[in-house]
Amino acid sequence: MKILVCISKTPDTTAKIAFTGNNTKFDTNGVQWIINPYDEWYSLVRAIELKEKDASVIIHLITVGLADTEPIIRKALALGGDEAIRVNADSQDSFYIASQIAEVAKQNSYDLVFTGKETIDYNGSSVGGMVAELLDMPYVSLATKFELSGNKATVNREIEGGEEACEVQLPLVVSCAKGVAEQRIPNMRGIMAARTKPLKVVEPANVNALTSIQNFDLPPAKAGVKLVSPDNVEELVRLLHEEAKVI
Amino acid sequence: MSVLIFIDSSEGHVKKASLEAISYGAAIAKQLNTTAEGVVLGSATDDLAALGKYGVKKIHQVNNDLLDHFDSQVYTSVIAQVAESTGAKVIVFSNNVDGKAVAPRLSARLKAALVSGAVALPDASKGFVVRKTVFSGKAFANISLNTDIKIIALNPNAYKVEASEGTA
Numbered sequence: 001m002k003i004l005v006c007i008s009k010t011p012d013t014t015a016k017i018a019f020t021g022n023n024t025k026f027d028t029n030g031v032q033w034i035i036n037p038y039d040e041w042y043s044l045v046r047a048i049e050l051k052e053k054d055a056s057v058i059i060h061l062i063t064v065g066l067a068d069t070e071p072i073i074r075k076a077l078a079l080g081g082d083e084a085i086r087v088n089a090d091s092q093d094s095f096y097i098a099s100q101i102a103e104v105a106k107q108n109s110y111d112l113v114f115t116g117k118e119t120i121d122y123n124g125s126s127v128g129g130m131v132a133e134l135l136d137m138p139y140v141s142l143a144t145k146f147e148l149s150g151n152k153a154t155v156n157r158e159i160e161g162g163e164e165a166c167e168v169q170l171p172l173v174v175s176c177a178k179g180v181a182e183q184r185i186p187n188m189r190g191i192m193a194a195r196t197k198p199l200k201v202v203e204p205a206n207v208n209a210l211t212s213i214q215n216f217d218l219p220p221a222k223a224g225v226k227l228v229s230p231d232n233v234e235e236l237v238r239l240l241h242e243e244a245k246v247i
Numbered sequence: 248m249s250v251l252i253f254i255d256s257s258e259g260h261v262k263k264a265s266l267e268a269i270s271y272g273a274a275i276a277k278q279l280n281t282t283a284e285g286v287v288l289g290s291a292t293d294d295l296a297a298l299g300k301y302g303v304k305k306i307h308q309v310n311n312d313l314l315d316h317f318d319s320q321v322y323t324s325v326i327a328q329v330a331e332s333t334g335a336k337v338i339v340f341s342n343n344v345d346g347k348a349v350a351p352r353l354s355a356r357l358k359a360a361l362v363s364g365a366v367a368l369p370d371a372s373k374g375f376v377v378r379k380t381v382f383s384g385k386a387f388a389n390i391s392l393n394t395d396i397k398i399i400a401l402n403p404n405a406y407k408v409e410a411s412e413g414t415a
Contacts, residue, residue, distance in 0.1 A: 017385045094361065095354060122381050122388070124363050125342075129319065129351030139319045141348040158344050160262065164317075210360035214376055214389040 001056060003047045004110040005081065006101055006131075007063045008036040008091075009072040010121045023215045026121070035072055038116025040079070041183040042176035046146055047114055048080035049181060058082050062104055064097045066090055070199065077194035078186035084197065089204035092212075094122075098130030099207040105135055111170045112153075117142050117177040128175035137171050144179035250276040251335035252303060253326060254285045255345050259292035264341035264403045266301055271406040272339035273302025274368055275399075279337070285415065286329045288322055289314035299415035301408065306415045307333070319348040327356050335396070342400035350400045360392035363400040 012032040020027045035044075044061070051057040061084040063073050073084045087100040105113060113135070118125040125141070132139030144163055145156035151170050156163045158177060186194075228236045240247045252272035254265045269285060276283035284305040287295060295306045307329050313321060326349065330338055338353065340346035342364050354361035366387070367378040374391050377399055381388045
């Protein structure tokens, strides 16, 4: 059993969101980078749990990024996984990333490909579906539970107002959401072991992105709070009627 | 050339998010001076012709027992065939659970640019630029779709359902 876990580098959830270059680029000054939480907490940890049950399971991690993504992939290796692959390219859009992952996956015949349900920066929720299509594999999105029995997976996925359980034959692509696994913290042994685990760097396939970012902008700042004196009910009614337009 | 809207249903009933997608797709069709068509997969108990009041002019219903259960691989294949037969240049989904599974697959199959999580109508003045939320709603990105066929997955509650007279 070979599992490929897709890892993305994203800004920390508390990072200040600002842009440079006439609002065409994310301002990375002072930004702390982390493993995309959905990739780390759910898909990677679930893959590790499968390996803990069956030692013959092999876990490969993959990321698409330049050399500055290596600390992130090393951190992922500290949690678990046997080796990592970095596609040496700046990520451009979802299709570009998915195509690079699919190229690597085609050469290694994985039984399972795990992604997080989305990245917390571009919120695309697209790479898993694209990889599945490029590999001609079934795809279960937004999985909340994943169990494996031989060559068959039982997966719960989010649906409107509930969950749906489905059985799928491997090979399979799954995007993992909350519930699939519980977050873990790398231990010292894992951190030390990660230093010597193989990290292979491969050059990207020749693929064109299908989209480009024109620019970013921030939502308008929230208006300040208006304080109204308790004895000035008429003013409160006027504000609710004329400004908030709720009455 | 038309705008094709995936009309998502559950147990035969059209989902509310699909009504938003229809209204949104119909508005794009108006922008592009073309017509909006819908595609429904599987059996439907709702009156599909009545969806015309949201702006869709024609409904393609593909009825097969296999389509009564959601499978992103099968749905993608069927929608791709309908898109090809109608010559659709813009394909609209709701960015709901099913849309998130099918729209990316369709994008990879057709090599069509995808914006998921759209919150506004496309700006055709600078090509075809669609606004979406990024950084978990802390910012917006304006994304240019650079292919002949374009796919948009509209965030639920991002576009008002607009009803008028008419049948499909």
